[in-house]
Amino acid sequence: MIDSNANILLIYTGGTIGMVENSETGSLEAFNFSHLTSHIPELQRLNFTINTIVFDPVIDSSDVSTKHWVDLVKIIEDNYHSHDGFVILHGTDTMAFTASALSFMLENLNKPVVLTGAQLPIGKLRTDAKENLITAMEIAADKDITGSPIVPEVCIFFQNYLFRGNRTTKANADNFNAFRSYNYPYLAKSGIHIRYDRNNILPLPEKKVKFHYQMDSHIAILKLFPGINKLVVDSVLQTKNLKAVILETYGSGNAPRIPWFIDALKDAVKRGLLVVNITQCAEGSVEMQRYETGRELLKAGVISGFDLTVEAAITKLMFLIGHRYSKEEITVRMRVPLVGEITRLDEREI
Numbered sequence: 298m299i300d301s302n303a304n305i306l307l308i309y310t311g312g313t314i315g316m317v318e319n320s321e322t323g324s325l326e327a328f329n330f331s332h333l334t335s336h337i338p339e340l341q342r343l344n345f346t347i348n349t350i351v352f353d354p355v356i357d358s359s360d361v362s363t364k365h366w367v368d369l370v371k372i373i374e375d376n377y378h379s380h381d382g383f384v385i386l387h388g389t390d391t392m393a394f395t396a397s398a399l400s401f402m403l404e405n406l407n408k409p410v411v412l413t414g415a416q417l418p419i420g421k422l423r424t425d426a427k428e429n430l431i432t433a434m435e436i437a438a439d440k441d442i443t444g445s446p447i448v449p450e451v452c453i454f455f456q457n458y459l460f461r462g463n464r465t466t467k468a469n470a471d472n473f474n475a476f477r478s479y480n481y482p483y484l485a486k487s488g489i490h491i492r493y494d495r496n497n498i499l500p501l502p503e504k505k506v507k508f509h510y511q512m513d514s515h516i517a518i519l520k521l522f523p524g525i526n527k528l529v530v531d532s533v534l535q536t537k538n539l540k541a542v543i544l545e546t547y548g549s550g551n552a553p554r555i556p557w558f559i560d561a562l563k564d565a566v567k568r569g570l571l572v573v574n575i576t577q578c579a580e581g582s583v584e585m586q587r588y589e590t591g592r593e594l595l596k597a598g599v600i601s602g603f604d605l606t607v608e609a610a611i612t613k614l615m616f617l618i619g620h621r622y623s624k625e626e627i628t629v630r631m632r633v634p635l636v637g638e639i640t641r642l643d644e645r646e647i
């Protein structure tokens with residue numbers, strides 16, 4: 298039920314949705330917000346109040362940094378009590394990272410924060426922007442019969458599907474259905490009606506909302522490939538001030554058993570580095586006990602990221618390291634869900 302007294306805050310950060318073509322170069326450039334609203338007069342027909350905040354300058358999401366996440370949390374904190382829900386317009390390229398980061402930074406969230414964007418600019422005839430934006434606004438204003446928000450979590454709405462933000466990945470650079478949530482079912486599907494699957498949506502938290510601002514980005518991703526060079530591995534693992542490495546492994550969390558590689562990992566772990574195992578497969582999870590090639594990693598002290606996306610793993614590490622938890626505490630917290638980003642131990646099939 299859409300709450301007609303709702304106040305929704307629309308935050309425009311940039312992205313294709315509001316871009317226009319540079320007539321000289323032909324490339325897309327960020328444009329101002331009035332361009333967007335003039336192309337969606339329907340926004341004025343939504344029967345609730347919409348307030349807007351525009352990033353200055355608006356950015357292509359490839360330029361997003363932890364500073365922008367902090368800015369978003371500040372905007373949401375400053376406007377939290379005066380608004381019922383939030384819609385963030387964001388470029389698609391790094392939207393899954395921002396959604397994952399916000400899911401950790403907005404603890405005990407009890408209002409919807411819906412990210413959306415578009416694959417085609419708003420001015421194009423076949424644009425997907427209009428549908429994405431209007432439905433995202435409706436979801437942000439939707440309440441159940443008790444008056445509680447239906448989706449009190451950070452999510453991404455794109456091309457008819459609402460996904461949990463920290464389970465989402467951009468999987469297609471061309472198609473309108475750009476996002477996937479491989480390891481968790483969707484939260485809602487929009488057609489003639491918006492159909493929510495409430496079993497998949499986080500319950501309202503009992504504790505008070507808490508806004509977090511510390512993110513530590515001394516993290517690297519090391520993606521394995523057959524023939525990977527020792528010099529490259531060593532230079533990543535020995536990067537000055539590095540605190541964590543995400544090891545992107547094969548299949549169910551497997552890596553070469555060659556001694557120099559295992560020794561380099563053991564040495565990194567001994568030096569205090571957190572090494573988290575994430576599979577290169579889009580779907581499924583890390584099970585290091587399954588093959589000898591995974592057991593070696595386990596023995597070396599590598600932490601299982603189970604079914605985390607890379608986006609969720611990196612932002613969760615930034616969040617936990619930013620909060621100065623000990624290595625032991627981070628190891629424990631990486632394995633359990635903070636906000637539904639990883640399948641719970643007691644729900645895993647293995």
Ligand code: ASP
Pocket residue numbers: 311312313314356357358359387388389390391414415416
């Ligand atoms: N490069 C754009 C961005 O992420 C792509 C998009 O918005 O879809 O900002």
